[in-house]
Amino acid sequence: MSKRKKNSAQQLMGIEDITDYSIVTRQGELVFFVISPTNLSVLPESGISARINALLNVIRTNDGLELMASDAMQSFEFNKHFYRDRLEKEPLPAIRNLLQKDMEYLDGIQVMAASSRQFFLILRIQREIKGDIYAFLGDVEKYIHEQGFTVHRADKQELKGLLAVYYEQNMTAVTFDDVDGQRWIE
Numbered sequence: 001m002s003k004r005k006k007n008s009a010q011q012l013m014g015i016e017d018i019t020d021y022s023i024v025t026r027q028g029e030l031v032f033f034v035i036s037p038t039n040l041s042v043l044p045e046s047g048i049s050a051r052i053n054a055l056l057n058v059i060r061t062n063d064g065l066e067l068m069a070s071d072a073m074q075s076f077e078f079n080k081h082f083y084r085d086r087l088e089k090e091p092l093p094a095i096r097n098l099l100q101k102d103m104e105y106l107d108g109i110q111v112m113a114a115s116s117r118q119f120f121l122i123l124r125i126q127r128e129i130k131g132d133i134y135a136f137l138g139d140v141e142k143y144i145h146e147q148g149f150t151v152h153r154a155d156k157q158e159l160k161g162l163l164a165v166y167y168e169q170n171m172t173a174v175t176f177d178d179v180d181g182q183r184w185i186e
Contacts, residue, residue: 013163020156021137022125023163029125031137032068032159036150037119054147062140064124070162080106118162120154 017024022031043051059065083103090096121144129136137153144151154162 015163018156018159018163021134021153023159027124031123031125031140032154032162033121033123033141033144033151034154034158035119035121035144051148054149058121058144058147058149062123062143066122066124068120068122070118070120120162121151 014025014027015023016026022029024030055067059067080103083099083106087096087099087103090099123137123140141151141153
């Protein structure tokens with residue numbers, strides 16, 4: 001009987017490390033800058049064009065910079081599917097009524113969360129940075145800010161939260177362990 005080596009979740013995702021400022025993969029290091037969205041509904045058409053041009057300038061002037069939008073909240077589709085299945089099988093009208101109300105409640109949350117997005121500028125670092133990496137990233141952050149965006153570099157917990165939403169659709173956790181169950185041992 002041969003024993004096979006089990007891979008960690010990070011290895012299965014192609015992640016080598018999550019640092020204080022980046023996600024390290026085999027293809028390079030990814031630094032995430034969190035952009036706070038501008039309320040475009042209050043801007044005139046010229047203001048919207050200016051925001052778009054500013055974003056284009058940021059992306060054009062920084063080689064390896066990409067834009068990403070992500071859900072900020074978890075999806076309730078699995079929960080709603082469970083309720084639909086239970087509703088079909090449930091014979092008692094009172095329970096059916098409660099299941100229907102639960103589905104309506106989840107629909108309401110989903111509608112509110114539908115506009116809840118997170119926006120990131122992702123900097124791919126594929127070469128060695130000469131000098132201090134924090135100074136380099138600070139310069140990039142400063143440049144984005146100078147273009148009129150509210151921005152900050154994602155820290156380790158925010159990176160883990162991003163991965164949790166992307167891979168697991170989980171935004172209920174407040175903090176994320178480096179190793180599953182770590183907080184219960186310490």
